[in-house]
Amino acid sequence: MSRSILKDLCRQPTLTAASSEKYAKLVHDATVQLQQIQHSTTQLQHSLESTLSALDLRAMALTKTANFESALDDAEAMQRISSSSALGYLREAMIYSEQGKQLDVVELCRRALCVVKKEDPHYNTLKRAKLDAEQQSKRRIDFISQLPVEIVVTTLLPMFVEHELDISSASYQYLKVSNQWADRIRQCLGEVSFNLYEEGDEERCSQVSQISQHIDSLHVHYFSKGTWLYDLLSDSDFSSLKKLYIDAYMFEIDHSEDDDDDDDDDSYYNGDQVDHAGYFISSLRYIGNTLTHFEVDMNGSNVLSLYSVVGNCPNLVSLRLMNIYHDGEPFTFHYDSNVTWPKMTTLAVTTTGPFYDEYLRDIVGHFPSLKRLEIGPCNRLSPAFFIATRCPSMRSVHFDIEYGSANITFSDQGHPIQEQGITELSIHGYSREIYSNHDIKALLRIHQSRLHFLQWDTEFDEENESMNIDQEAAYDIEFPVLKRLRIDNAGWWIPRNTPMLEELDITASTVAIKADVLDTIPPKLQKLVMRIGDAPELESNTSIIDYLDRISQQCKLKDLDMEFYSEEDFEQVIDAICHLHQLERLIIRIRDYWDSHHMEASLDKLITGCPLLTSLDIDCCNAPSTRAINTLKRLEHIKEFGFCVDDTGCNEGFCDAIQSFWQLKTIRIVIQAVFFDIPIDHLKEQRPDMEILLEDRLECLWN
Numbered sequence: 001m002s003r004s005i006l007k008d009l010c011r012q013p014t015l016t017a018a019s020s021e022k023y024a025k026l027v028h029d030a031t032v033q034l035q036q037i038q039h040s041t042t043q044l045q046h047s048l049e050s051t052l053s054a055l056d057l058r059a060m061a062l063t064k065t066a067n068f069e070s071a072l073d074d075a076e077a078m079q080r081i082s083s084s085s086a087l088g089y090l091r092e093a094m095i096y097s098e099q100g101k102q103l104d105v106v107e108l109c110r111r112a113l114c115v116v117k118k119e120d121p122h123y124n125t126l127k128r129a130k131l132d133a134e135q136q137s138k139r140r141i142d143f144i145s146q147l148p149v150e151i152v153v154t155t156l157l158p159m160f161v162e163h164e165l166d167i168s169s170a171s172y173q174y175l176k177v178s179n180q181w182a183d184r185i186r187q188c189l190g191e192v193s194f195n196l197y198e199e200g201d202e203e204r205c206s207q208v209s210q211i212s213q214h215i216d217s218l219h220v221h222y223f224s225k226g227t228w229l230y231d232l233l234s235d236s237d238f239s240s241l242k243k244l245y246i247d248a249y250m251f252e253i254d255h256s257e258d259d260d261d262d263d264d265d266d267s268y269y270n271g272d273q274v275d276h277a278g279y280f281i282s283s284l285r286y287i288g289n290t291l292t293h294f295e296v297d298m299n300g301s302n303v304l305s306l307y308s309v310v311g312n313c314p315n316l317v318s319l320r321l322m323n324i325y326h327d328g329e330p331f332t333f334h335y336d337s338n339v340t341w342p343k344m345t346t347l348a349v350t351t352t353g354p355f356y357d358e359y360l361r362d363i364v365g366h367f368p369s370l371k372r373l374e375i376g377p378c379n380r381l382s383p384a385f386f387i388a389t390r391c392p393s394m395r396s397v398h399f400d401i402e403y404g405s406a407n408i409t410f411s412d413q414g415h416p417i418q419e420q421g422i423t424e425l426s427i428h429g430y431s432r433e434i435y436s437n438h439d440i441k442a443l444l445r446i447h448q449s450r451l452h453f454l455q456w457d458t459e460f461d462e463e464n465e466s467m468n469i470d471q472e473a474a475y476d477i478e479f480p481v482l483k484r485l486r487i488d489n490a491g492w493w494i495p496r497n498t499p500m501l502e503e504l505d506i507t508a509s510t511v512a513i514k515a516d517v518l519d520t521i522p523p524k525l526q527k528l529v530m531r532i533g534d535a536p537e538l539e540s541n542t543s544i545i546d547y548l549d550r551i552s553q554q555c556k557l558k559d560l561d562m563e564f565y566s567e568e569d570f571e572q573v574i575d576a577i578c579h580l581h582q583l584e585r586l587i588i589r590i591r592d593y594w595d596s597h598h599m600e601a602s603l604d605k606l607i608t609g610c611p612l613l614t615s616l617d618i619d620c621c622n623a624p625s626t627r628a629i630n631t632l633k634r635l636e637h638i639k640e641f642g643f644c645v646d647d648t649g650c651n652e653g654f655c656d657a658i659q660s661f662w663q664l665k666t667i668r669i670v671i672q673a674v675f676f677d678i679p680i681d682h683l684k685e686q687r688p689d690m691e692i693l694l695e696d697r698l699e700c701l702w703n
Contacts, residue, residue, distance in 0.1 A: 010035045013062060013070045023061040030058035052078055052087050059091045063098050071095050083115060086122035093129050097136075105133035145180050149187070157188040175211045182214040191216035191242075200228040212236035217243035217293075224250035233283035243293040249301055281308050288313040295320040300352050302326075306363075310341055318346040320374075326351035340366050348374035350407060357382055364390050376400075376407030381439045383408050384422070388446060392420035396453075401429030422447045426455040441474050448479050457488040486529075492517035500524055508532040511543060518547040525551065527559040532569070541572045548576035556582040563589035567598055567620075574602050578609025586613060587642075590620040600628045607634050617642035617668065629657035642668030642695075645678060655679060659686050666691040 012031050015024055033054040037047055055074045062071035072095055078088030089112035096104040109130035116123055147156065175182045175192070186192050192214050198204060199222050208215070215238060223229050223246055280303055284291075291313045298304060302325035309319060344367045349355075355378050364370070370391065375383065384397050387410050398409040406429070425447055427440075478497040485494060486505035492514035495504065501522035508531065510517055528551070532544060551557050557580050564570040567590055577586075586606070599618075606613070614637050618624055623645045632638065641664055655678060658667065669678065671694060684692060 013058075013067065015062075015065055015067055020065065023064045026061035027058055027065070030054045030061065034058075048082065051081060052085065055081075056087055056091055059095070063095050068095060068099060084117060084120070086112065086116045086120045086126050089116065090122060090125060090129065093126075093133070097129075097133065102133040102137035106130055106137065109133065149184070152184050153187045157185060161185055161188055175214050182211075186214070186216065192240075193217035193219065193243075195219045195221065197221050199224065200226050202228075205232050208232065209236040212238050213240060216240055217245075219245045219247075221247045222250065223248065227279050230279035230283040234286050238287050239290060241287050241290055244287070244291060244295070245293075246296040249296055249298050249303070280304060281312060284309065284312040289315060292316060293318040295322075297322040298324045300325045306349055310344070310366075314341065315343055316341070317343050319344065320346075320348040322348065322350050324349070324351050326353035326355075340368055342367075342369045345369055346372045348372075350374070350376045354379050354405065357386060360386055361390070370410075371412040373410045374407065377403075377405030378408055379405050381406070381443055384425075384443055385446065388422055395422060396424035396426070397422055398426040399428065401427070401458075421450045423450050424453040425451055426453075428455065428457045441477070444474065444477050448477055449481070451479055451482050453484040454479065454482055454491075454494070455486040456491040456494075457486065458490045487517070489513060495522055496520035498522055503527040503529075505529040505531070515543055518543055521547075521550055521554045523555055525555045525557060527561075528557055529561040531563045532565075541569060545573055545576045548573065549579060552576075552579040552581070558582065559585040561587040561589070564591070566590065566592050567594045571598065571602065574605055578605050580610060582612060583610040584612055584637075585615040586610065587617040587619065592620065593622050594618075594620040596622075596625040596628065599624060600631060603628050603631050607631065611635065611637075613638055615640040615642075619644060619670070621672065622646050623654065626653040626657045629654065629661065633661055633663070635663070638663050640664070640666040640668070642670070644670040644672050646672045655683060659683060664690055666693065668693045668695055670695050 010031065013027060015027065031054075034051065037050050037054065055078050059071045059074035059078075062068075062074065072092060075088055075092035075095060078085070078091060080088075082088065089108060093105045093108050093112075096102075096108065109126050112126055113123075113130070116126060175185060182192070194208060194215055194217070196204065196208065196219065205228060208218075209232065218238075218241060220229060229246075292315055294309065294313060294316060295318075296304065298321065300323055304321065305324065306319075306321060309321065310316060313319075347363070347367055347370055349359075349363070355375050357380075360375060360383050363373070363375075364387075371393075373387075373391075373394075381399065384399075387394050387397065391410065393412050394410045396409075396411045396413060398411075399406045400409070425443070475493050476497075479494065481500055482494075482498045483500055484503040485491075485498060485501055487494060487510055488507045489509050492510055493516070495501065495517065496519070499522070502524050504522065504525060504527070506517065506529070511532075530544065532541070560577065560580065560583055562570075562573070562577070564573070570588065570590055577583075603624075606616075613635050616632065616635075616638060617640075619642070621644065624643055632641065641661070658664075667690065669680075669692070680692060680694070683690075
């Protein structure tokens with residue numbers, strides 16, 4: 001034993017003030033004994049035994065005085081002095097036991113039994129300590145049932161139950177105490193949700209199975225081999241399971257032709273796929289009665305079909321079957337037309353092959369209560385015509401077009417009107433094949449009298465301009481009740497046919513394609529979003545400046561959101577913005593750093609030209625200067641201010657300037673760096689009346 005080690009152990013430990021006199025004296029006496037051993041010339045073996053005895057005595061006394069850290073130091077020192085002796089491990093186990101850490105005792109004793117020889121006189125004591133700790137760890141004290149539910153759910157459980165449970169988290173153990181604990185935890189969290197990240201982890205699956213009856217939501221991230229998921233669902237009691245999500249079903253599929261003579265559910269699968277289909281459908285039968293939400297990305301697999309899922313899960317309200325293998329042959333629902341699933345309100349079905357209108361007719365007939373429907377890929381826009389007549393409760397339709405086809409989403413969440421029909425239409429993407437002058441013109445004409453919102457974002461086809469809808473045949477389509485319009489590369493003529501338009505979102509590329517889009521100022525325009533950050537097509541901002549000048553003369557614009565590529569572009573337009581004297585909300589977006597002096601000069605102009613501003617957001621790569629903040633204090637009506645912070649930090653006095661900005665009731669801060677030097681907590685203390693929001697980005701006025 002090293003003399004230097006012993007010297008370190010001879011220092012008197014510092015005890016807590018509440019330590020009893022009895023154990024404080026034991027600590028002192030044991031330390032004195034160690035000091036005597038240090039100066040002793042007795043034999044090494046006697047010295048070793050005396051040292052272990054003194055350390056053991058002191059560790060015991062330190063434990064009794066609740067000086068656990070110091071006690072653990074002594075126990076670990078005993079192990080270093082004699083790693084093959086059971087004494088040091090036993091003392092550490094007793095310290096953990098005093099703290100109620102039975103699992104730590106079990107793990108420590110397990111490791112110690114691998115090191116300590118069976119001939120050690122305390123070997124069996126180690127074994128008993130391990131067994132006792134295992135028994136203690138299985139004991140549960142249910143004090144939850146004795147407390148008021150409100151206190152348990154709103155105060156007690158949030159102190160130690162993590163929001164998202166995980167098998168490795170301490171919260172997982174609480175589910176095993178009793179059913180009442182599990183019920184209270186479910187009330188606290190809203191639902192008990194678990195994630196399975198590792199594929200086929202037997203230990204993890206076993207742990208999930210142990211508390212399966214309490215799980216509301218199960219999220220499987222990857223499934224590509226074996227039958228472990230089927231076994232887990234079939235062999236466990238998932239009596240509370242309502243939601244099942246499978247991110248990636250990755251089995252390799254044999255897409256050879258099927259036997260058309262076999263009408264069994266599994267006739268669509270060949271070779272190894274028969275087993276997977278049977279396993280999956282069988283496992284769905286075990287959980288189908290409680291399942292309300294099911295989502296799976298099949299990655300081109302044909303193991304599941306729409307009818308096999310709903311046939312085994314009759315209570316589903318939401319189903320998403322994504323990327324199911326489909327070879328283009330018509331699929332049939334395999335159910336009588338009179339069989340319906342009225343509980344289903346959300347349905348999404350996408351396939352690897354084209355989704356034809358016939359499929360849509362079949363689906364709509366079997367699910368009469370749908371509030372949201374996603375289908376694709378569709379080669380035409382015709383589903384919108386069908387939905388308008390067969391599902392009049394649907395209010396909105398969105399086309400997401402890519403690679404010659406479109407995923408189409410229908411929803412009942414649209415502008416409320418007394419009569420039924422589509423009130424919101426969105427077309428986004430680009431494809432020569434899907435765009436037909438006849439289809440788009442017909443689509444607009446069918447819904448023109450009801451549309452309150454229209455979004456048309458498409459890429460302009462320079463090679464075949466005749467495919468673009470912007471032809472004279474469509475110019476007469478009017479939108480008498482349209483209030484919100486967003487156009488990008490298309491629909492330049494629409495603003496002149498919208499007498500009730502209140503909100504307009506327009507891009508520089510639209511202006512570049514057809515400058516006539518700026519000829520008309522909707523008389524009721526209140527909100528304008530202009531995205532001219534990507535404006536290489538525009539030779540200058542002259543047309544934009546002229547447009548803003550005419551707006552200031554012809555309508556009372558309240559909200560303006562403008563994006564610029566550089567501060568030079570903004571400074572060309574600032575004078576025109578300052579003519580909008582009725583402006584109440586302004587967002588300035590610059591995709592680069594904004595020189596502090598230039599920013600201060602521009603803001604000085606703004607407060608003179610737009611004195612009614614109540615909300616201002618500056619979205620650039622740097623924070624405003626202290627002087628800029630002080631300049632804005634001259635705005636009498638301002639209540640909200642948003643800005644960005646980068647890793648260069650803020651100027652000196654910045655926080656003081658914000659703190660003394662008494663008009664402000666809300667500030668929005670976009671953090672663009674890992675480290676920033678705004679003392680948020682200090683600001684909250686000094687300005688409890690001011691709401692401080694940390695955001696990823698400043699939201700567009702369009703939202």
